[in-house]
Amino acid sequence: MIDLPHPPPGATSGPxxxxxxxxxEAHQALAExxxxxxxxxxxxxxHETGLSGRETDPDSLDRVIEAMQSGDPITALCGRSLAIRxxxxxxxxxxxxxxGSPA
Numbered sequence: 001m002i003d004l005p006h007p008p009p010g011a012t013s014g015p016x017x018x019x020x021x022x023x024x025e026a027h028q029a030l031a032e033x034x035x036x037x038x039x040x041x042x043x044x045x046x047h048e049t050g051l052s053g054r055e056t057d058p059d060s061l062d063r064v065i066e067a068m069q070s071g072d073p074i075t076a077l078c079g080r081s082l083a084i085r086x087x088x089x090x091x092x093x094x095x096x097x098x099x100g101s102p103a
Contacts, residue, residue: 021085023053026064029078
């Protein structure tokens with residue numbers, strides 16, 4: 001049996017206790033690549049998308065991912081990895097709903 005980590009108290013989670021990717025995860029993904037220039041790149045992406053960075057809805061993340069994917073090759077790859085993560089989360093969520101299994 002696999003012991004999956006649990007999200008922090010108060011955090012929303014999806015199937016298997018995995019949270020859906022959000023803007024914080026997108027920002028963190030950039031920080032892992034760009035380190036000290038992350039804030040400049042993040043501010044540029046937020047400006048391009050018209051977001052504040054505090055949004056929590058899936059459409060905002062989709063806009064950020066789209067902006068990342070249209071950026072330089074490294075940012076685009078980071079955006080692609082987030083898009084894959086969102087697609088996998090959505091597919092798992094749908095599968096769990098279809099089979100009626102508790103998360």
